[in-house]
Amino acid sequence: ALGREDAQRLLIFGTGHQAYWDARAISRVRQLSSIIVAGRSPDAAEGLAARLRADGLPARAGTIADHAPTSDIIVTVTSA
Numbered sequence: 001a002l003g004r005e006d007a008q009r010l011l012i013f014g015t016g017h018q019a020y021w022d023a024r025a026i027s028r029v030r031q032l033s034s035i036i037v038a039g040r041s042p043d044a045a046e047g048l049a050a051r052l053r054a055d056g057l058p059a060r061a062g063t064i065a066d067h068a069p070t071s072d073i074i075v076t077v078t079s080a
Contacts, residue, residue, distance in 0.1 A: 007072035008033040013064060014077030015039035015048045022077050023048075027057055036062035036071065039078070 010032050012019050023035055035057055039045040045061035052059035068074060 003030065003073045009067075009070060009072045010035045010075065011038065011062075011064070011067045011071035011073070012036070012075045012077060013038050014075075015041065015044035016077065019075075019077040020048060020051060022075050023052055023057065023059070024055065026073060026075070030073070033058060035059040036067040038062055038064045038067070 007030055010023065010026055010030070012023050012035065015037060019037070026032070027035070035049070035052055037045045037049045037052070037059060038061070039048075042061060049059040049061045
């Protein structure tokens with residue numbers, strides 16, 4: 001609701017169950033050109049990105065530092 005209508009680049013902090021569903025929900029209301037998954041564990045980030053790619057979404061693992069400045073939507077889904 002708070003993102004610009006033309007927002008296309010999603011950065012999601014978190015790699016668990018809720019992060020998956022948040023990414024899926026946002027992809028239903030925005031035409032996403034990229035989804036970057038960042039988390040404490042690079043393996044978990046890649047795992048979630050692979051799961052999203054299997055659903056046909058443009059996801060890959062990345063870092064907060066590299067992608068926060070260029071992201072249109074930033075979601076935090078972590079208990080950390």
